[in-house]
Amino acid sequence: MAFFTKSEARAAAAGARGYRTAKAVLTATMENYKSYEQFDIFLSHSTDDSDLVLGVMILLQKQGMRVYVDWVVDRQLDRSSVDKETAAILRDRMKHSSSMMYIATENASNSKWMPWELGFFDGHKPGRVAILPLLDSENQSFQGQEYLGLYPVVTKYLKNQVTNHYVEDRGNKWSHLGSFARGVPTWNSY
Numbered sequence: 734m735a736f737f738t739k740s741e742a743r744a745a746a747a748g749a750r751g752y753r754t755a756k757a758v759l760t761a762t763m764e765n766y767k768s769y770e771q772f773d774i775f776l777s778h779s780t781d782d783s784d785l786v787l788g789v790m791i792l793l794q795k796q797g798m799r800v801y802v803d804w805v806v807d808r809q810l811d812r813s814s815v816d817k818e819t820a821a822i823l824r825d826r827m828k829h830s831s832s833m834m835y836i837a838t839e840n841a842s843n844s845k846w847m848p849w850e851l852g853f854f855d856g857h858k859p860g861r862v863a864i865l866p867l868l869d870s871e872n873q874s875f876q877g878q879e880y881l882g883l884y885p886v887v888t889k890y891l892k893n894q895v896t897n898h899y900v901e902d903r904g905n906k907w908s909h910l911g912s913f914a915r916g917v918p919t920w921n922s923y
Contacts, residue, residue: 734886734888734901735871735872735888735889735890735891736866736867736868736871736872736873736875736886736887736888736889737789737792737865737866737867737868737871737887737889738867738868738869738870738871739785739838739867739868739869740869741788741792741871742784742785742786742787742788742789742792742867743784743785743788744788745787745788745789745791745792745795746784746785746787746788746791747788748791749787749788749791770829771799771829771830771831772799772800772801772826772829772830772831773798773799773800773830773831773832773914773915773916774793774798774799774800774801774830774831774832774833774834774914775801775826775827775830775832775833775834775850775854776789776790776793776800776801776802776833776834776836777833777834777835777836777846777847777850777851777854778802778835778836778838778841778844778847779836779838779840779841779843779844779847780804780812780813780844781840781843782836782838782840782841782867783804785836785838785867786802786836787802787805789834789836789865789867790802790805793834793914796898796910796911797911798911798914798915801826801830803822803823803826806826807822807826810822810823812845812846815845815846820849823846823850823853824853827850827853827854827857827858828857830854831858831861831914831915831916832858832861832862832863832913832914832915832916833850833851833854833855833858833861833862833863834863834864834865834887834914835847835850835851835862835863835864835865835881835884836865836867837864837865837866837867837875837877837881838866838867841878842878855884858916860918861913861916862884863884863885863886863887863900863913864877864881864884864885864886864887865886865887866886866887871889882903885900885901885902885903885908885913886900886901886903887899887900887910888900888901897909898910898911900913900918902920904923905922905923906920906921906922906923907920907921907923908920908921
């Protein structure tokens with residue numbers, strides 16, 4: 734089982750920037766999302782991982798997915814404090830997202846919002862949450878916090894020089910990432 738890596742996410746973010754600043758990339762992305770009311774993926778993440786999050790967003794967009802990242806789409810939000818206004822906007826965005834990907838990094842356990850987002854999303858759309866570990870090495874093992882074991886994980890496999898992405902329910906069943914992200918997973922048994 735292979736996972737997304739931090740270097741892969743950083744490279745995607747750097748590639749998207751080219752000669753542009755991160756702000757220019759985000760502004761262009763915001764323009765593309767202005768008309769979207771529905772997203773395939775709500776990306777739950779720690780704001781301390783912003784470069785990694787930008788890279789993951791780009792990797793998922795390259796696969797044709799519409800990805801919600803709060804500080805990209807709703808730049809006015811203040812995630813540094815927990816308040817009702819921010820919670821209301823995030824609730825609405827989660828309701829208009831088909832799935833949630835929870836980016837599991839060392840910083841995730843310190844996030845004020847991630848556990849709340851996970852609980853809200855899972856409570857309203859059971860079976861539509863996947864954990865996306867970002868590790869130093871793609872073949873590194875992933876444990877994460879104990880409660881993350883309740884959810885399937887995003888993995889990748891290289892076959893015939895093509896990388897395929899899946900959501901795997903810890904050895905029981907799997908679905909293609911695209912169908913899972915769009916809220917219609919086609920589960921297959923091993």
